[in-house]
């Protein structure tokens with residue numbers, strides 16, 4: 001059997017691979033606590049469930065919409081962009097996708113040619129690098145500083161596309177308006193196109209989310225902004241997100257999306273409209289904040305880990321460079337010995353760190369997992 005060289009040289013995403021491993025262990029009866037990804041323990045918000053239930057009651061289960069998404073849905077998303085993100089966009093500048101991942105794939109595909117360079121700040125969401133490599137692009141990995149300054153940006157050789165993730169997985173960094181303005185000046189000077197992933201726009205504890213596209217003439221600069229229902233509304237499995245982009249880019253993304261998935265599922269499109277209208281549940285944010293504080297507090301006295309309190313997002317990013325073992329060994333042995341799964345920083349481009357998703361289990365299980373991590377590390381330090 002022939003497997004193409006293109007895919008044979010690629011590996012499954014480290015994050016989904018770890019999640020698959022945890023499922024396999026659980027199927028064998030092992031009580032693994034999974035911190036490797038962040039899957040909310042909350043259900044989708046009530047208005048989302050109601051909207052879908054009503055559509056089913058009324059037998060409005062339309063088979064296909066246009067590839068870019070139903071017009072009504074894009075009208076609602078256009079209103080969301082105006083109200084929440086201070087961006088004016090027409091409905092033909094919006095494409096609804098099967099999650100942020102599909103939007104990312106399509107945007108990168110239509111904005112580049114094989115061999116092009118793509119700048120990704122690290123630590124990074126693994127999909128940016130994996131997607132670039134699948135397309136024969138060269139990811140240029142640049143360490144993300146605490147503060148983006150013009151002097152820092154001037155040290156980077158420009159590329160075809162810059163990917164920004166704001167708010168940032170895994171550090172929780174929320175880019176300031178000034179940082180975004182520095183980036184804007186740099187991309188305008190160098191002629192780079194930009195993909196901004198704003199999937200965590202609502203999961204903010206401190207600071208203010210500023211959309212990059214709200215600061216600039218995004219049609220002229222060539223900015224694609226990606227949004228997702230997954231994290232803001234605990235709707236990971238609904239597989240729905242959308243992209244805002246200049247019309248030519250939306251048209252090109254549509255050409256790519258048509259033969260692959262056609263439209264995003266109609267029921268998920270309906271659900272997304274209800275979700276973006278009702279907003280991120282306050283109760284969910286209060287719960288995440290409480291968990292974040294509990295876990296940060298639990299690690300605060302531990303000498304071998306530095307765990308800053310993240311300003312956003314469902315992850316904690318712990319510096320374990322004080323340990324004598326590297327982060328891959330740490331994660332592997334922790335899983336084997338203590339049945340807790342975390343993501344080694346290596347998978348996100350930065351060894352010596354571990355990423356902990358803290359929103360998946362009940363609080364007792366969360367704290368049991370944290371205790372196991374601390375006991376495991378204490379034994380090694």
Ligand code: PLP
Nearest residue numbers: 099100101125169199228230241
């Ligand atoms: N972007 C980033 C940086 C993420 O970590 C995630 C994970 O939830 C997403 C986007 C959401 O992707 P999707 O909408 O495909 O579920």
